Each structure stands twice: as structure tokens, then as C-alpha cells.
Amino acid sequence: MTNDITIEKVKYIAKLANLYISDEEAKTLSKDLSDTLDFINKIKLLNTKGLKPTSNVTGLENVFREDKVSSSLTQEQALSGVSNHYKGYFKVKAVLEE
Amino acid sequence: MIKENFEPIIGLEIHVELKTKSKMFCGCNADWFGKVPNTLCCPVCLALPGTLPFPNRIAVEWCVMLGLALNCDIPVFSKFDRKNYFYPDLPKGYQISQYDKPFAINGSLETNTNQPINKLTNQQIRKKIRIRRVHMEEDTGKLLHATIDGAKCTLIDFNRSGMPLVEIVTEPDIRSSEEARIFLKKLHQIIRYIGISDADMEKGSMRLEPNISVRKFSRNKNQSPNKLKLPNYKVEVKNINSFNFAKKAIDFELDRHISILEKGEVPAQETRGWDEKKGITYTQRTKEEAHDYRYFPEPDIPPIRWTKPQISKLKAQICELPDKKIKRFIKDYKISEYDATILTDELETADYYENSIKYQVSSKKYKGITPKIIANWIINKKTDITKVTPEKLVNLISQKQQIVQMDDKELEAIIQKVLKANPKAVADFKSGKQQALMFLVGQVMREAKGKAEAEETKRFLSKMLN
């Protein structure tokens, strides 16, 4: 079976996935992805007509919590995982806008 | 002004933040506006590793209620999905939203139009805007753009992250900026009626995104306008925080599109921002972005299945909506459509009005006071309903009315005085000028210092002049 994995496609997917991929990595990845796809493409042979998809095996439905307020973290706790913060805000490089 | 051979095609996407007590998927306080940054966050809404969403029942029910209020079908089966994209304000790297099984679909909202009243039926021409869907999702954090130590950076506050958000999407049925404005006002009114959101534009709890395009107008009357092919492009405008700005932004875009189309070109499909100071829209993100949201069913939240009794119960929780209330007010209280519309503009006013009537009826002391009089006091005398209770208002009207009950002789005396002082007006009237009568009525009422009633005065005046 064939698939349509190309270096360009790998780069496009990496962009979607917010991953930086070097040219070298793109090459290896395209081979790995291609091998994996060839393997999993076997399922295309199975007839699944009329079968409902299962995304949850618990059989649970309508699971809600009541609208009650519980305590939040302190600002210090919220920011405890990173060094990059400023006056109580998380800080990142400027995002492109305008 | 839209040139004759072009037709605006406008659809709206509206985001409404619900006023639940807690957030959508965690117990953090939902009253985030104006709070110290990152103080209303927990592991769930900060998307710390291993955390899971647990949906808020009220938020889901309110979304369904809004769907019902917008005449939507509520599908029996519904689910949440993950919408995958990267942006620093989206902590999970995906937004929990709804894709192919939203809570409400195929609704409509009928609004008045700005067209003149139909002379045959003596009624305002109404228009039905179809609602494609109403779905539930979560809000993102807020970004702040700053320059710190000379370097441009973005600051993030996650207090708003995970707030329950309802998205309403219309079909592209709107044909003018004014129609859009009227629709939005009506929607705003309904949302406030059901009490699910403050829909405060300034706080961003109601956000508007018009989708605008323009097509060559077709005059084929046999063809349903909704079946015509839509233009092959569409421009979305963001950052709009008032109905008037929405109208202006749409007008700006329509002009822009037409001038491009007239050159034989097609406007670019894009997202634009609205600059309220300059009154223009601008290209928002020129950086080419890969858009493929890769929706898939949210495995962390079991699906939702409604029973008919559950839906009926939610339907029963929806109060009487403005259109119905207006009709009832006209019929029950014998007031004009104009007055009924004003009184029902906000639910608080409508309730206040009815409470006043109820008090008047129950206390039996105030026989002379009609619903019409009460309406008049609320509308024309601009009663402050937050300060004056309905009981107080009825008392007040009653007191004033007792003063107003000046006897006929007193009124006749004033009229005599006015007629003497205004011989020219009297002559004008006698020569057939009807306006002179109104002038005299005004003079008498002024002389009576508010004790005279207009209709009564007119009746007396006419009698005495003839």
C-alpha cells in the first residue's frame, strides 16, 4: 500500500503541530511516518459500513458538576512553574498581531 | 449608500460569555473581570499536566435554553470536541468546543426592519434571520501587548481562561448594516431576558464578528434569495465592541468590497480588525497561518443525551420573551405598540410595569389609574425604577391625579384668560388654521401648571371657541 508522505508534507504537519523540524529530521520522520502509515493502512481493508464510531467506552452520558465555586491558586502558585513572568502575568515573546 | 446592482451578504458570529458562578470546566470563580491577573486560575484552567475538564451543568443548560429561545432544534445527542490550534492564550493547545454535534441547530429570530410601515396592514415589516447553530465552548486567556526593557513582549492573564462561552452563528441572511444592528440588539435583549449573561459589550461578555461579502444583485423574483449562490470570498471582522461599531464596520467593508468588485477584482478572504478611533478596518494577521483545526471528539467528557422531559423542563425555565410580551401588553393593557415596545425593552422595566398594575388592581384605592397612565409615567416621566417602588409610583400618580382633578370652572377661567391674551391665535383658528388650536392648548396647560390634562383642555377649548 502507498501513502502520500513527502518532505513537504512532513514540514506542513510539523507547522500544524508547532514543532521545529530540521531538514535532517524531516527526512527521518518522513520515512518513519511512511512506514507506520503503511502498517496502519491495513484497516482500510475492513468493511466498517454501518458501524457507529466509539470514542468513549465507559457508556457514561450527561456527566456534569454543579455550578459551585471552589478556591483558585494564589498568583504565586499559578506562576510557580516558570521564571518568565512579569508583574503577575506570564510573559512570552511578542506574538504577531497588527 | 449601496449601489443598486450590488447586494450585501452578511452573517454574524456572536460570542456570549455566560454569567455562571464558576467556570466551564473547573470550580474557579467566574467573576473574573477587573481582577488581579492570574488569581482566578487553578490547575485545570491553567492546563497543568494531568488535569481534566469537568463540565458545568448550568452552563450547558443555559446554552440549550438560548437555543430554544432562538427557536432552534435541540438534537437528542450532543458532544464536545477538541479544536486544535496554538496561541499563547490557549493553555491546552486546543479549545474544548463543539464541532458536528452542537447543542442547538436550525433556529431563527424574527426582527423588525428599518423599512417603513406597510400601509396596507399598518404593520412593521418583519424579517426572519436563520440561526445555523448555537454551541458551547470555553474562553481563552487575555493577552496584553507590552514593551519591557525595550523588548516587545506579550503578557498573559489566564483569569478568563475556561470561562463558559456560547457561540451563535447565523446564516448569511442579513442584507444591510442596519439589519445587522437590529438583529444584534434583539439578540442582546433575549440573552438578557433569559438572564444567562450580562452581554456587556464593554467587558467583552458579548463579542461580535460579522462575516461580510457582496454579490451582484439578481432581480429574478422567482428565485428564493437564500438559494442564490454566495460570493466566493468572505471577510471576517473582529474586535468590535458595540452595535454601532458593528454597523460602521459593515458599512466600511461594503464600500471597500464594492470598490474592489467594480474594478473587476475580488476582495481577499481574510480576517480584519476594527479600529474604532479611525473608523476603519485593517488586515489583522498577514502572517500566513496553517488553518486546520483537526477537530476530534473530546475523550475527557462523556457525550450528552437529552430526553424530551429534560428539554421541556429547560423550555419551561425560559421567561416570556419580548415579542410575546409586547403582544400581550397591547392586548391586556390597551397600550400602543410603541409604548409596549419601550416597556419591554428590558425585562426589569416590563416587570416593574406589571407589578405597578398588579398593585393598582389589588389595592382598589386607585380606580382612576389605568395601565395606560402608568405606562405614560414610566415612559414619559422617566421614572427611576431602581429607586421608586411600584407601590410608590402608583401612590405618586394618585396624588398628582387628585391635584389634576381641577374642576371645570377653574379650567374655564384659565381658558378665558388665555383666549383674551392671544387674539391672533383665536383669529387664526377661526380662519381654519388647526395648528392654532394646539398652540392654545399649550398655553392653557402652561397656565394650569401641569394640573390640566391635554385631552380635556382640547375638548373644552374647542367647545368654547365654537
Place this chain on the structure above:
Amino acid sequence: MDLYKLTITQASKGLKEKKFSSKELTKSVLARIKSIDKLVKAYVTVDEENALHKANKADKLLMKKRADNPLVGIPFALKDNICTTDIRTTASSNVLKDYLPIFNGTVAKKLKEKNIVLLGKTNMDAWAHGSSTEASDFFTTRNPWNLGRLPGGSSGGSAASIMSDMTIGSIGTETAGSIRQPSAWCGAVGLKPTYGRVSRYGIVAMGSSLDSPGPITKTVEDAAIVLNAIAGFDPYDATSSPKKVENYTKDIGKKIKGMKIGIADMYIESSQKNIQEKIYQAIEVFKKLGAKVKNVNLVDPQYAISVYTILQRAEVSANLARFDGIRYGYGRDKFGEEAKRRIMLGTYALSTGYYDALYLKAQQIRTMIVEDFEKVFKKVDVIIGPTAPCTALPLGSSKTSPMFGEVQDILAEPSTISGLPGISIPCGFSDGLPAGLQVIGPQFSEKKIIQVAHAFEQETNYFKEKPKL
């Protein structure tokens, strides 16, 4: 007496009878870690000070006879993808190398409330991606039976630590095979509960519709005791089951005479000859115990590999999106090779044009597999078969194929896709390496598979064999 060799049942008894203190027990285990973990490399982090402090606390409770449960004062190791506020939680990844959570995962919380002694956190394939522990961003854990072999994974550190007596109890997590396969390779008991029986809250998510935390222990009874402590509905996990938790030790020791046990040829044939032999021997043991062994037909497990790969990669691609270095941890450039591969495939499978052919199709076949098991469980009480296709492979084996883990877990994938519980127990040795037998039951049949596994364990006594270290 070497206290570190004790099972939970034995240690708990000794503590209650004041034969030794939790501090003595903890010190013994810590000394064991000190002497052999440099060989086995099961732990990412060991926190001696904290462990001794907790042991003291437990001893006070034991002194006052306030020990209300069998886990008080018992040394435990947790897989390093379970959030703990006292020990960093890395998921064996460079992204979370220095991450100290501000909350405890529900499993950790429940065990801490039972006053266990947390020794440390065990190594795993980074993000639980793998079946070898070779995909850890830090180092490879060794199989205690043969240090040149892999312990399996992803919970390889937990299985290796328990079988080398570097802890008394441990917790692993399974998406497909990650509890059972390393247990089989290391000769431990590994119990993967029904999906939703044990809360996922605070466990670094891998495949959200599949992840199940569960015990890895020295005996079946220990596994039942631990499951009693961690099972139940969690108001932080909407997919956790509201079903009442049973007493999982209740049917331990009950005879399995008359029980209907299914065997599927296709499953047995999917394993190597040396494993098959052990399974056929095991079948004879069950017959001897009075069980009725029946052949059953199940969908070819080959399909489950594809279904599992697609669903898991898709969920992984979304679950790892939150690691952007903004709120915690390091940036996305720190992802290892395997994580990148999985994110990429998942992203591909969900992207426009492929969703229907891959993701949707996989979900439909998932339905087929679920229904298949439902049908079979109308005829038999449990199904038995090999846990893994082979015994522990040499170091380096996982690098040969991007599908290594999926192929190793072929016998766990169909049941995990269906959310079923399974328990792996040792069923003999081949060339000095343990082989694993698994017992699979319908959803929420933990009590029954524990009963069956226990009967086999007590009849065969393989659990008494220990690696020589």
C-alpha cells in the same frame, strides 16, 4: 530478616504486630535502592528524607493503633507521570525535567491519605510512549532478571523496582500494555483496571480514552489491596465511573471450580513458541483447578494494533499541545524523537482529508472490537492468554522499528481499546526470563480476574522466584 523482600500483605501484618517499624522497613528498602539501583536504574528520583519523615508519621499512627488501612507505613514507588507535590514529576521527559507540580494526582492523593511512604518516582518511556523504557529521555532501566535485557514499558521502572525489591508496592499506568507487558517481562503482577475505575486526574495524559493507572506488585493479593485504595469515582475526572467500588480482596482464595475460561487460538499463536508452551501448561493448571476451558473466536488482534496506533497518536498530538514552556516546563524543542513521531502521526491522522479514512475508521473498528468481546463474555467468565508475544528482549531492541511498542503490545491492545480490565501474572520461565499470563474480564470484573489470577498464582508459586541481584 530482609524487610525489603516483603510483600504488602506481609509488611502490613508485621507493622501491625509491631515486629518492625515503618522506619525500619523504609530504611531497609532505601538501603536496597542504594545498593542496586545503580544497576537496575529504576528510579528517576528517590527522596530519602521525605520517605523517612513519612515513615515516622506512619509509625505514630501505628503506635496509637490508628492505622485504619493496610497501606499505612508501606513504602511505595510511583511512576513518574503521576503528579506529586513533594517530588518532581518528569514523565521521564526533558520538557518536564524540573517540573514540581502544585497538586497531587488523585491516585497519589488517595495513597498519601492512606499514609503510605512515598520513596520516589520510577522511570518510564518518556510520556509513556513505548514498551521498553529505552525511550526515557534520561536513561534505560534494566530488567532485574538479566541486566542486558529490557524491563518492558512504559511502566518499566515500576515493574523493575518491585521485582528487584526496591519497593514494597508500586503504581504504573497503562494505555495499552504499559502495566501488563513490563510486569510480564519482569515477573511481577500487573493489574490494569477497567478504564474509568481509577481516576486519571493528575496523570500526564497519553491516550485520554485509554489511560488507566493500576498497581504493579509482588503478589495478586497486593494488587487487590492497592486497587481497593485507589479505585473510585473522582469529581475531577468526568470519565471516572460512579459505580460502587467492590472489595477486591473478597474473593481471593475462593475456588474457581466451574468457572468458564476462554482461550483464543489467534492470541496464543501471536506469541513465540516458548511463550505458547507456558500458556498451554497454564491451561492444564486451570483445568486441574476445575475451570472449564473453552475456545473462543476473537477479531484478529492485528487490527487492534492499527486502531490503537491511530487513536492513541491522535490523542497524543492534542495532549502534548499544552507543553509550550509558557506555564511550566521547557519548550517544544525539548521533545524527544519518539514524542515528535507520535505528535506528527496524530496530527496527520486528524488533518483535513485523512480524518475519515483513519481516525473515524479506527473508531468504527473500535466498536467492532468492543462488540466482539461483549459477545464472547456471554459465553465465558474470563479470557486467558499470553501477556506479551515474547520474553524480555535485549537492550536496543526498541530502536529497530517505529512501531516497536505497538507490536509488543498486540495482546493488550484489543482489551484496552474496549476499556477492559486485565491482570498479568508470571506463568513460568524461559531461559531465565519470566513469561506472563494475562486474565482479561468484562468491564468492572476486577474481583473475578483477581480471583482467577490468585488461584493460578497459589497453585504455581512462580511468584516466589526472585531475580538474583
